[in-house]
Amino acid sequence: MWWLTIPLVGGVWDVFTGDIPDWITVPIITVGAVWSVLKSPVSLLLMLLFGLTGYVLYRFGVVGGGDILLVLAVTPFIHNTLPLAPFLLFFLSLALSTAFYGVFFSILQGKFLRVIPVPFLPPVIALLYGILLMGLVDRGYFVREKGIDELEEEDVLAEPVEGFPKMVVEKGDVERLKRLGVKSVKVLVNLPRMGPFIFLAGLLLELYTSNPSLILPLLARGLFPLS
Numbered sequence: 001m002w003w004l005t006i007p008l009v010g011g012v013w014d015v016f017t018g019d020i021p022d023w024i025t026v027p028i029i030t031v032g033a034v035w036s037v038l039k040s041p042v043s044l045l046l047m048l049l050f051g052l053t054g055y056v057l058y059r060f061g062v063v064g065g066g067d068i069l070l071v072l073a074v075t076p077f078i079h080n081t082l083p084l085a086p087f088l089l090f091f092l093s094l095a096l097s098t099a100f101y102g103v104f105f106s107i108l109q110g111k112f113l114r115v116i117p118v119p120f121l122p123p124v125i126a127l128l129y130g131i132l133l134m135g136l137v138d139r140g141y142f143v144r145e146k147g148i149d150e151l152e153e154e155d156v157l158a159e160p161v162e163g164f165p166k167m168v169v170e171k172g173d174v175e176r177l178k179r180l181g182v183k184s185v186k187v188l189v190n191l192p193r194m195g196p197f198i199f200l201a202g203l204l205l206e207l208y209t210s211n212p213s214l215i216l217p218l219l220a221r222g223l224f225p226l227s
Contacts, residue, residue: 001206003074003077003078003202004199004202004203004206006024006025006028006070006073006074007070007074007195007198007199007202008199009024010024010025010066010070010073010195010198010199011195011196011197011198011199011200012195012196013195014066014193014194014195014196015193015195015196018191018193019066020064020066020067020069020070020195021066022066022069024070024073025066025069025070025072025073026069028073028074029047029069029072029073032047032072032073032075032076032077033047033076035076036076040076040079042079043075043076043079046075046079046084046085046086047072047075047076047086050068050071050072050075050086050087050090051068051072053087054068054071054072054090055068058168059166059167059168060167061156061157061167061168061188063094063194064154064191064194065154065168066195067090067093067194067195067198068090070195070198071086071089071090071093071198072086074086074089074202078202078205081205081206081209082205082209085205088205089198089201089202089205090198090201092201092204092205093194093197093198093200093201093202094194094197096197096200096201097192097193097194097196097197098192100192100197101192105141141190142158142188142189142190142191143158143186143187143188143189144186144187144189145184145185145186145187146184146185146186146187147183147184148174148177148178148182148183148184148185149174151169151173151174151177151185151187152169153169153170153171154168154169154170155168155169155187155188156168156169156187156188156191157169157185157186157187157188158185158186158187158188159186161177161180161182161185162180163180164176164177164180164182169187
């Protein structure tokens with residue numbers, strides 16, 4: 001269970017800063033990759049598969065790069081816990097965070113529905129429930145127009161820009177947008193912070209593997225088989 005200190009540190013940092021810095025994740029990923037090469041080819045394969053999947057999601061602005069790196073950092077330490085452990089960890093954290101923020105933003109916007117206690121929803125239902133509630137939130141709460149010189153690395157575009165194929169602003173992209181004649185763009189703001197939920201999902205998975213009967217009301221048994 002010691003590996004939970006990694007998402008705990010990343011999650012706390014995310015809560016207070018809205019960012020999971022590379023110095024938390026990259027050194028651990030490097031050590032884990034070297035260990036995997038020497039000791040566990042399966043772990044290395046999972047890191048590569050999840051890294052590729054996460055990169056695609058990041059490029060489309062679906063999830064933050066720091067969240068993907070945080071899951072990658074713990075992959076070598078959890079791959080024996082459950083089948084496809086990093087994917088389960090990511091999916092469960094996504095379900096928990098989406099459901100939580102769906103309820104939170106709905107209340108904030110005065111569009112509160114009768115809330116089913118999120119911890120008692122199977123993960124798939126929790127994810128769909130959260131998406132439903134998030135859909136009720138005014139889009140303007142998450143969108144802000146920025147001048148081209150205000151853009152920062154990892155800003156996520158709220159809508160495509162003609163001639164610019166990416167949805168996430170990276171180093172050098174501001175100059176590229178200027179050459180395209182772009183004066184301002186709409187970016188996503190107030191984005192949910194997923195880091196704490198990676199820790200929470202990891203804790204639930206750890207409890208499940210050690211004592212499934214302890215948290216069966218929280219997780220769907222069929223979704224997280226022990227063997």
